Every structure is written in C-alpha cells, then in structure tokens.
Amino acid sequence: MGRRSPVCLALVHYPVLNRQGKIIASAVTNLDLHDLGRLARTYDLPACYVVTPLEDQQAMAYRLLSHWETEVARELHPRRGEALARLKIVSAVDAACRDVRDVHGEEPVLWATTARETKGALSFREARRSLAEEPGPRLLLLGTGWGLAPPLLERCGAVLQTIEGIEGYNHLSVRCAAAILVDRLLGRGG
Amino acid sequence: MGRRSPVCLALVHYPVLNRQGKIIASAVTNLDLHDLGRLARTYDLPACYVVTPLEDQQAMAYRLLSHWETEVARELHPRRGEALARLKIVSAVDAACRDVRDVHGEEPVLWATTARETKGALSFREARRSLAEEPGPRLLLLGTGWGLAPPLLERCGAVLQTIEGIEGYNHLSVRCAAAILVDRLLGRGG
Numbered sequence: 261m262g263r264r265s266p267v268c269l270a271l272v273h274y275p276v277l278n279r280q281g282k283i284i285a286s287a288v289t290n291l292d293l294h295d296l297g298r299l300a301r302t303y304d305l306p307a308c309y310v311v312t313p314l315e316d317q318q319a320m321a322y323r324l325l326s327h328w329e330t331e332v333a334r335e336l337h338p339r340r341g342e343a344l345a346r347l348k349i350v351s352a353v354d355a356a357c358r359d360v361r362d363v364h365g366e367e368p369v370l371w372a373t374t375a376r377e378t379k380g381a382l383s384f385r386e387a388r389r390s391l392a393e394e395p396g397p398r399l400l401l402l403g404t405g406w407g408l409a410p411p412l413l414e415r416c417g418a419v420l421q422t423i424e425g426i427e428g429y430n431h432l433s434v435r436c437a438a439a440i441l442v443d444r445l446l447g448r449g450g
Numbered sequence: 451m452g453r454r455s456p457v458c459l460a461l462v463h464y465p466v467l468n469r470q471g472k473i474i475a476s477a478v479t480n481l482d483l484h485d486l487g488r489l490a491r492t493y494d495l496p497a498c499y500v501v502t503p504l505e506d507q508q509a510m511a512y513r514l515l516s517h518w519e520t521e522v523a524r525e526l527h528p529r530r531g532e533a534l535a536r537l538k539i540v541s542a543v544d545a546a547c548r549d550v551r552d553v554h555g556e557e558p559v560l561w562a563t564t565a566r567e568t569k570g571a572l573s574f575r576e577a578r579r580s581l582a583e584e585p586g587p588r589l590l591l592l593g594t595g596w597g598l599a600p601p602l603l604e605r606c607g608a609v610l611q612t613i614e615g616i617e618g619y620n621h622l623s624v625r626c627a628a629a630i631l632v633d634r635l636l637g638r639g640g
Contacts, residue, residue, distance in 0.1 A: 426494035432485075447613070
C-alpha cells in the first residue's frame with residue numbers, strides 16, 4: 261500500500277441526474293468498466309466500485325467480468341483480467357463504503373467530482389497534500405448521466421475542483437475525466 | 451489561438467500493430483470519436499484527425515458526425531456537435547499534416563506517443579517548455595490497436611514519455627491515455 265492513503269473510485273449509476281435534472285439510474289456502459297479497470301490497475305487503486313441498484317445492469321457487469329476469466333480471453337489479452345479484477349459491483353454507495361471499511365479498516369471520506377463549479381471546492385493541490393498528510397481511505401465518486409444527484413453530493417466530505425475547459429465548455433466523458441482526475445491526484449507526470 | 455503553439459491530435463488506425471506485431475488498419479470505435487472530440491473541445495485543440503484508409507470506416511465516421519448535425523441530436527445534446535466539429539477524417543497521417551499546414555501555415559512536428567519505454571523520450575516538462583518557447587504546430591499521434599507501427603514512429607520528431615504505471619502495467623485505453631497526455635501538456639491542474 262505504501263504510505264499514500266488509499267484512493268478508490270466509484271462509478272455511480274444511481275443516484276444521478278438525467279438531462280432534465282431528475283434523479284435516475286443510468287445504464288452501465290461496457291467500455292467504462294474496461295477503461296476504469298485499466299485506470300485503477302495502472303495507478304494501483306485498490307478498487308473501482310460499479311454502483312447500480314438495477315439487477316439486470318449488475319448481471320450485465322458480472323457477465324463482462326466472467327468473460328475475462330475464460331481461457332480464450334486470458335490468452336488474447338493476458339493482462340485485461342488484472343485490470344477487471346479491480347472492479348467490484350455494488351448496489352449502492354453505502355455498500356462501497358462498507359467494503360472499503362472491511363478492506364482498509366475505516367470508512368472512506370467521500371470526495372465528489374462534478375463538472376459544475378462549486379464554492380469551496382478542493383483544489384488538486386490541496387487534495388494531493390491531504391492524501392500525503394491525512395491518513396484514511398478516500399472514495400472518489402464519478403457521476404454518469406448528467407452528474408451526481410444533489411442528495412449524494414451533500415453527503416460528501418469534499419467536492420473536487422472541476423477540470424476547467426476553455427470558454428466554459430466542460431463536457432468530458434466520464435472515462436476521460438476519471439483519467440485526468442486520477443492522474444492529477446496520483447500521477448508522477450513531469 | 452493565444453501564444454501557445456497549436457497542438458492537434460491524430461487518432462491513428464493505420465499503420466498500427468496488432469497483437470502479433472503485424473502492421474494492420476484497426477477498426478474505428480465510435481466512443482473514441484466522441485471522447486476525443488470532447489477532449490479537443492475542452493482543451494481548445496484545433497483538430498483531432500481520425501486517420502483511416504478504409505473507406506467503410508471513413509463512411510462510418512462520417513455517419514456519426516452527420517447524425518450530430520441533425521436537429522434531434524442538437525436538441526438532446528446541444529454541445530455535442532461543438533465537440534464533434536473538431537474531428538476531421540483523413541486517409542493518412544500525411545493528409546493530416548497537409549491540413550495542419552493549410553490551417554496553421556506550417557507542417558507540424560510529429561510527436562509520437564507510446565506505451566513502451568523509449569530511449570531519449572521527451573519528458574512532459576520538456577514538452578511543455580517546447581510548446582511555450584518554440585513556435586509551430588505539433589501533431590500528437592495516438593496509436594490504436596497495439597500501438598503505432600515502427601515506420602511511422604521513426605518519422606516522428608519526438609516520442610513523448612510514457613504514462614508510467616505501477617509494476618510495469620501500462621495498458622490504458624487510448625481514450626484515457628489521450629486525456630492524461632493532453633492534460634499533462636496543456637492542463638492547468640493545481
């Protein structure tokens with residue numbers, strides 16, 4: 261684990277907003293699971309939780325994971341299984357928190373991410389310092405659809421600064437946004 | 451344009467390697483086009499070239515772009531069209547270079563990206579300094595499949611440092627890798 265506080269991801273499909281601002285459960289996208297598993301493996305994040313209460317969506321995600329345990333898949337992509345092994349399918353953010361506590365001995369602090377500018381948001385510099393100096397796990401919540409629902413945002417210990425686009429354009433995919441966030445928090449780019 | 455040298459992306463489907471190390475033309479992935487268009491728009495990159503010599507793949511990419519010009523699509527996702535407008539479909543890297551020259555007045559310097567460690571690779575710090583101090587367009591080549599083919603790599607002015615994974619794991623998706631590269635080169639994270 262090293263000295264750095266553990267950072268886990270949660271790809272949240274519920275509760276999130278739809279384009280009308282209503283709270284919904286969004287559909288799971290296969291490619292998100294591949295991309296976030298690979299991202300978690302690359303940066304050695306202990307887990308990426310796939311949060312959905314919908315049983316058919318959970319079943320789809322399990323089918324994807326079990327495919328990558330077959331012999332054919334292992335031969336074609338020897339290291340994809342390693343990446344997908346970081347994914348954990350759970351029915352709610354609370355279940356992800358319980359799992360983090362079981363693995364790391366403490367409830368995680370929830371860090372929300374959002375494309376909207378938020379007053380008092382945690383800058384990446386502050387977040388990096390917090391990870392270096394304050395122990396305990398963090399769970400980084402990534403919203404699908406039109407973003408995390410406000411009742412979930414309000415439960416978070418902090419909201420991370422947005423990734424600022426040019427001229428107010430701020431519509432990265434959750435895959436690209438997650439990659440940039442994780443790299444800004446944990447990367448060694450230089 | 452500002453003072454910064456223009457950086458364009460090229461998502462290369464040919465010539466790239468397959469898992470056996472042979473040179474092939476890979477298939478275009480719809481979601482790559484969405485993600486890279488949104489990335490280009492977010493960081494104000496003038497263009498992302500989609501490089502494929504295969505006519506059916508070009509046709510598929512054009513269909514995707516034209517869908518986002520329909521009225522229904524514009525209403526559902528008002529800003530997706532802005533992102534996809536940054537995509538340009540071309541048959542070869544040379545055609546992308548000619549277009550850069552037409553738009554920016556000079557041939558671009560080719561910067562390759564790779565997941566393999568390369569002797570003499572350009573660090574992100576050096577690349578940022580180069581963009582700030584040395585004028586002229588750069589074209590950042592992103593390989594699909596198992597990466598850019600060696601004959602193309604050899605034509606490049608520089609190879610960018612890899613995004614180093616933990617324990618030698620280095621298998622990000624091209625979507626996530628592109629996001630991290632662009633953010634390291636041009637982002638204002640802090």
